[in-house]
Amino acid sequence: MSGLLAMLQQGASSLQAHSAYSSTVAHNLSNSNTVGYSRQRAEIAAVSPADRFGSAYIGNGAVLQAVSQARDRFLEAQMPGAIGREMASGTEAQTLQSINAIDLDNSVAPSLSVFYGQLRALAQNPGSSNYREAAVGAATQLALSFNRSSQSLEGARAGIDQKLEGRLPEVNEALAQIANLNSQIRQARGTGGQPNDLLDARTRLGDRVAEWTGATPVPNADGDLNLTLSDGTSLVAAERAAVLSVLPDATNGGHLRLYIQKPDGSVSKPLSTPPGGELGGLLAARDGALKTAQTQLDQLAFELSGAINAAAVAGYGLDGGTGRPLFVTTATAAGAASSLVVNAAIAADTSLFPAGSTTAPGDPGAVQAMIDTESQNLSNGTTASGSLARITAQFGSTTARAASMNEGDKAMLGHLDGMRQAASGVSVDEELVNMQKAQRAYEAVTRVIKTADEMLNTLMSIKP
Numbered sequence: 407m408s409g410l411l412a413m414l415q416q417g418a419s420s421l422q423a424h425s426a427y428s429s430t431v432a433h434n435l436s437n438s439n440t441v442g443y444s445r446q447r448a449e450i451a452a453v454s455p456a457d458r459f460g461s462a463y464i465g466n467g468a469v470l471q472a473v474s475q476a477r478d479r480f481l482e483a484q485m486p487g488a489i490g491r492e493m494a495s496g497t498e499a500q501t502l503q504s505i506n507a508i509d510l511d512n513s514v515a516p517s518l519s520v521f522y523g524q525l526r527a528l529a530q531n532p533g534s535s536n537y538r539e540a541a542v543g544a545a546t547q548l549a550l551s552f553n554r555s556s557q558s559l560e561g562a563r564a565g566i567d568q569k570l571e572g573r574l575p576e577v578n579e580a581l582a583q584i585a586n587l588n589s590q591i592r593q594a595r596g597t598g599g600q601p602n603d604l605l606d607a608r609t610r611l612g613d614r615v616a617e618w619t620g621a622t623p624v625p626n627a628d629g630d631l632n633l634t635l636s637d638g639t640s641l642v643a644a645e646r647a648a649v650l651s652v653l654p655d656a657t658n659g660g661h662l663r664l665y666i667q668k669p670d671g672s673v674s675k676p677l678s679t680p681p682g683g684e685l686g687g688l689l690a691a692r693d694g695a696l697k698t699a700q701t702q703l704d705q706l707a708f709e710l711s712g713a714i715n716a717a718a719v720a721g722y723g724l725d726g727g728t729g730r731p732l733f734v735t736t737a738t739a740a741g742a743a744s745s746l747v748v749n750a751a752i753a754a755d756t757s758l759f760p761a762g763s764t765t766a767p768g769d770p771g772a773v774q775a776m777i778d779t780e781s782q783n784l785s786n787g788t789t790a791s792g793s794l795a796r797i798t799a800q801f802g803s804t805t806a807r808a809a810s811m812n813e814g815d816k817a818m819l820g821h822l823d824g825m826r827q828a829a830s831g832v833s834v835d836e837e838l839v840n841m842q843k844a845q846r847a848y849e850a851v852t853r854v855i856k857t858a859d860e861m862l863n864t865l866m867s868i869k870p
Contacts, residue, residue, distance in 0.1 A: 414862075416453075416467030417855035423450050423470040424851060428844040430473055434832045435841070442610035444830040445476040446602050475602050478829040481822060482609070483623070488822050489613055490620030490682040492815040497687025499808035502695055502801070505562045510555060510703075510794045517551040518790060520544050522780045528761060529770040529777060533724070538756040541773075542748060545732060549746045552707045556743035559700040560659075566692040567652075567662045570685060574650050577618050577685075581633070581647035584611050585669075588630040589645045595629065615641065620682015637679040643669040661692065695804040699797055700743075706784070706793045708742035711735050713779040721760030721772025723752075730760055732776075 430448040437443040453466035524544040528537040587608040594601035608631050615621050621633040621641050633641040641648045646669035655663035664681065667674040680689045715731035722728045735746045752758045763771025784793055 413858035414855060416465075417851050417858060419453065419469055420467040420851040421848065421855070423448075423468045424844055424848045426470045426473070428841065428848065431837050431840045431844055434837050435834065438832040438834050438837070442613065443606055443832065444602070444609075445832050446473055447476055448473050472600065473602060474600060475605060476830050478826070481826050481829060484822055485826060486612060486616035486622045487620075488815070488819045489616040490622070490686075492812065492819040493617045493683045494620060494687040494690070495808055495812035495815045497684045498690045498694070499687075499805065499812045501566065501688060501691040502805040502808060505696070510798050513555050514548070514551045514703075515791065515794050517544070517548040518794070521548045522777060525773055525777050528759075529773045532761040532770040532773060533767040535756065538759045538761070542753060542756045542759060546748045546753065549733065549748055552703070552743040552746045556700065556703055556707075556741075559696055559703065560744065563659075563661060563692045563696050563700070566688050566696075570662055570664075570688050570692075571652050573618060573685065574652065577615065578647075578649050580611050580615050580618075581642055581649075584608055584615070584631055584633065584642050585645050585647040587611070588642070592628060592630070592645075616683060618683045619685055635677075635679065635681050639666060639677065639679075640669050646670070649674070658693065658697075664689075690808075695801050698804075699801050701739075702793070702797045702800075704742045704744075705739045705786075706743070706790060706797070707746050708735065708739040709784045710779070710790045711742070711746060713782060713784075714776050717772055717775035717779065718760045720763065720775070722762045722765050722769075723758040723760055724767065725758060726765045727758065728760065730758060732760070 427448040427450060430446050434445055449471045450468050451471040453469050455466075521541075521544040524537070524541045528534070528541045531537050587604055591601055591604050591608065594604060612621075612623060612631055612633065615633060619635060619641065621635055624632045624634050626632060626644075628644070630642075630644045632643055635641065639648075648669050649667040651665045651667070651674060652662040653665055654660045664677045664685070665674045666677055680686050711731075711733035715733055718732040719729055721730075723730065730752060731749055732752060733746055734749055735742045752760075761773045762769030763775070779790075781789060783789060786793060786796070788796060
């Protein structure tokens with residue numbers, strides 16, 4: 407009788423094991439389209455030790471040993487870095503491609519050409535009030551073109567600041583959730599099991615943080631998902647998370663700078679190295695190509711107005727006055743393009759335009775000196791027109807480089823993601839086969855139990 411009872415116990419244990427197997431397969435099928443879900447495997451093993459019966463050992467059925475995840479550690483270690491690089495280059499490229507602020511060929515360049523054209527017309531008749539008004543009008547339009555281009559660049563950089571600040575609440579929330587999941591996973595593992603769905607949730611959040619910051623995981627002996635930036639700055643340490651914030655940076659025109667309060671709760675400090683991911687791409691666009699273009703435009707406005715003013719100050723108006731600059735701007739190159747204006751006195755009274763090198767009404771000497779600045783090289787070794795073309799070309803080159811890098815990063819990420827899906831993704835066909843196997847095994851064990859029950863009933867019906 408003890409053997410029959412043992413069969414019933416084996417059957418009960420085996421039914422539980424195959425029922426768990428079926429539930430795991432059903433869970434996989436239910437999440438076949440769930441982003442970030444990794445296939446789970448119910449590992450069934452023979453009960454050990456077996457019972458000894460004479461000189462033989464009789465097995466004790468099957469038992470559910472564990473439910474594990476199908477994850478490739480080598481691939482998982484590479485994914486965050488690839489995600490961060492693709493997001494950084496993609497964000498920089500998309501940001502620069504969406505900006506129309508560097509359309510200097512259709513703004514400053516035409517105004518510069520018209521300005522010199524009006525100066526040449528004025529040189530033919532320096533005493534004409536009509537030509538003077540036209541020259542002053544062209545100078546005003548040139549100044550406005552510099553103003554608008556500079557404001558467009560500054561507006562683009564300010565827009566990036568808004569995106570940067572708007573992303574931080576999501577980043578901080580994700581970091582806090584990862585720290586909380588580290589705690590929950592520790593507690594669950596303390597009971598002896600693997601909380602696979604919690605692990606998936608934590609991996610998904612880790613991927614999101616990698617997209618935003620380029621953070622990479624640093625595993626520890628406790629199985630926590632600790633995250634650090636490329637310079638080693640900690641974002642998540644076990645059950646504690648960092649907090650990112652922004653403050654205006656006076657050394658960068660008041661644009662926002664990233665600050666971090668580390669997981670240890672220390673005082674918030676500026677990040678020493680820009681992050682990767684989306685935040686890094688935004689900063690690269692704002693403080694790279696856009697800032698460079700803005701600086702170069704300021705330098706051009708400063709040097710061009712200075713060269714023209716040198717000729718104007720030496721010239722004379724129709725009133726016989728001298729020492730009047732045509733343009734007014736900042737004392738240094740910083741902010742020169744946005745501040746450039748025509749001398750208010752000359753704008754109000756065009757007879758004050760310093761056209762001559764003497765007081766003679768028909769003298770065009772000063773105007774001719776201004777015209778000569780069109781072909782003069784600036785500090786960058788090229789003319790004003792050449793400088794405009796160089797600014798546009800350099801911006802376009804940077805944009806193209808970022809786009810090209812993104813193509814390579816995207817291809818690498820796609821390759822790794824495909825390998826991850828092959829290793830961890832759910833194959834519906836495969837799981838349906840597994841479900842049939844589980845069903846057959848369950849039916850077989852049920853038959854064993856039924857047979858043992860019949861044998862036991864037969865035995866109990868025998869009369870002594």
